[in-house]
Amino acid sequence: MHKTYTVEEAKRKLEQYCAYQDRCHAEVLQKLKSMNMISQACDVIITHLIEHNFLNEERFAKSFARGKFRIKNWGRIRIKNELKVRDITRFNLEAALKEIPDGEYIEAFHSLAEKQWDNIRETNIQKKKKKLFDFLIRKGFESNLIYDKLSELAAQS
Incomplete structure (x- = not known):
């Protein structure tokens, strides 16, 4: 048997959920669905959360x-x-x-790339470059930045 919630109880519970950490609409909707709330109740609660700045x-x-x-x-x-x-x-x-300043972004990229390059235990330079490339792509950096950095690091080796 699932616990049922009134709209007021669900509102309070979701206020706490959103106050603990910023949430997106999809997460809040997922949470409401997991509480077996009907869609009209979900709309009322989401509107309440937005109006009271719990959900932004x-x-x-x-x-x-x-x-x-x-x-x-x-x-x-x-x-x-x-x-x-x-x-x-x-x-x-x-x-x-826009929350990520360009200078800080580039600095973080270079620092991460150099640290990872030093940590890769691979003697074959092509394999080492491939490992670093794959790592930085997974992290979500732009390929043009990565190619420039790989050339720079390979030249130093």
Whole structure:
């Protein structure tokens, strides 16, 4: 037997859920569905959360981008793709990417690439370059940045 919630109980529960950490609309809807709320109740609750600033997609997108960049060292491509999966609007997606200053982005990219290059235990230079390329692509960095860095690192070796 599933616990049932009144709209008021669900509102309080979702307020806490959103206050704990910024959420996107898709996460909130998923949570409401897991609580077996009917779609009319979901609409009422989501409207309430937006009106009371518990749910703010632009704020979510910006903090998501900052966090994934600073903590997980993700590049702009990966951040953009992850936000798209969460149905973030193009406007909020662009605002989120502006949260990452260009200088800081380039600095983080070079630092990550050099650290990873030093950690790759591979004597064959082509294999080593491929490993670094794959790593940086997975992290979501732009291929033109990666190619330039690979040339620079290979020249130093």
